[in-house]
Amino acid sequence: MNWKELQDNHHIVLQGGVTTLLNSPNVQNPKETSVQVGNYLIYNQEQLLYVGQGINIKTRLSKHWKNKEFAIHGENLSFKEIPNTIGRKEFEEYVMCNLKPGNNKSHKGRIFTLSEETEEAALLLWQQSQTLTGxxxxxxxxxxxxxxxxxxxxxxxxxxxxxxxxxxxxxxxxxxxxxxxxxxxxxxxxxxxxxxxxxxxxxxxxxxxxxxxxxxxxxxxxxxxxxxxxxxxxxxxxxxxxxxxxxxxxxxxxxxxxxxxxxxxxxxxxxxxx
Structure with missing residues (x-):
């Protein structure tokens, strides 16, 4: 994969990343999350509340945990996370566009179309983007x-x-x-x-x-x-x-x-x- 191929296939790459994140286990406490750069989801039981990104997932989620906006859900809150070294903002925008988390500001940006590529192909491109980031x-x-x-x-x-x-x-x-x-x-x-x-x-x-x-x-x-x-x-x-x-x-x-x-x-x- 080169830079041009990454740009041309960005929607497939992002679909692979989002699939990986959605298939990851839920975590009940931010202290159990990583200090890696990446993206995360916040749930109230099965309801997707929020998608975010940061250079330290644990720090970001710990701040959300203390915020009244999320604290009202108490023990019903859970989290998913994924390390992401390239495309954090677009990953966030993709989720906002297609999964519409309730607590993110109304999405008024790009429209990301869902790829017709197989899940296997999307996952492979996602993995390549992460491996070849530098x-x-x-x-x-x-x-x-x-x-x-x-x-x-x-x-x-x-x-x-x-x-x-x-x-x-x-x-x-x-x-x-x-x-x-x-x-x-x-x-x-x-x-x-x-x-x-x-x-x-x-x-x-x-x-x-x-x-x-x-x-x-x-x-x-x-x-x-x-x-x-x-x-x-x-x-x-x-x-x-x-x-x-x-x-x-x-x-x-x-x-x-x-x-x-x-x-x-x-x-x-x-x-x-x-």
Whole structure:
């Protein structure tokens, strides 16, 4: 399997992974789960409540265990888990689309069609994707770096995007929708981690609450805002950047992490995303 084959057969790979997870045993206590990277399901008896992903399954499930949203089910809760080294986000989206867990936010993303491949073929492709993860991500990295597609407006595909300024790679991100995410970076600061980082790290601005900006009737107490003048400096900086996009059908979260680890862009926080 190579990177292109992984992308072309992503729906079969994901079907194989989901089948593997559904056939795995239920666990009654998060303490019995693993510290591996992967995906998990939360059940209330036979009812599927939630699908999630994380870099440490036990840590994620322990947080859910204490959350009132799930604690109300008490001893009726059970869990399934699967190690997953490539495609965690897409795995999550696939389950949300096809199994519709009750406590996940309404699925408004991609539609994953069920494969007509045999279960045996799907399981084999899933196993190959896990065994060859390092090789696959290195191939994807090369393609992403060489990508030249700069049209993000109206591009509703998913994948990774690279931000360069003066030909230097300064930021890498992943998204389920290029148009939405990159559009956010070109708007006001509140919802854009990239804009906040530019303001703080490049210009030395302090993030402010709405009240500190004079909006005393706002209930938003988070420090996610700059003044209009400060935002104009961020706008100017972003206008001097080039955004290139690279569509990824499976593995965008892991490809983003691989790019950040390899190139250490100055505006990315280092380390795994959870």
């Amino acid at each position: 090789k696959l991500l290195n191939e994807g990295l090369i393609e992403a770096v060489e990508a030249s597609e700069i049209k993000w407006q109206g591009n509703n595909l998913q994948g990774v995007y690279l931000v360069r300024r003066n030909n230097e790679l300064i930021y890498v991100g992943e998204t389920h929708n290029f148009n939405e995410r990159i559009g956010t970076h070109h708007g006001r600061t509140r919802m854009s981690a990239l804009r906040r980082t530019i303001g703080k790290n490049i210009f030395g601005f302090d993030l402010k609450t709405q009240a500190e900006l004079g909006n005393l009737i706002s209930n938003d107490k988070k420090r996610n805002f700059f003044t209009e003048e400060e935002d104009s400096f961020v706008n100017q900086f972003i206008s001097e950047c080039e955004f290139t996009v690279y569509s990824v059908s499976i593995g965008r979260l892991e490809l983003e992490a691989t790019l950040i680890q390899r190139f250490s862009p100055m505006l990315n926080k280092q380390g795994n995303k959870d």
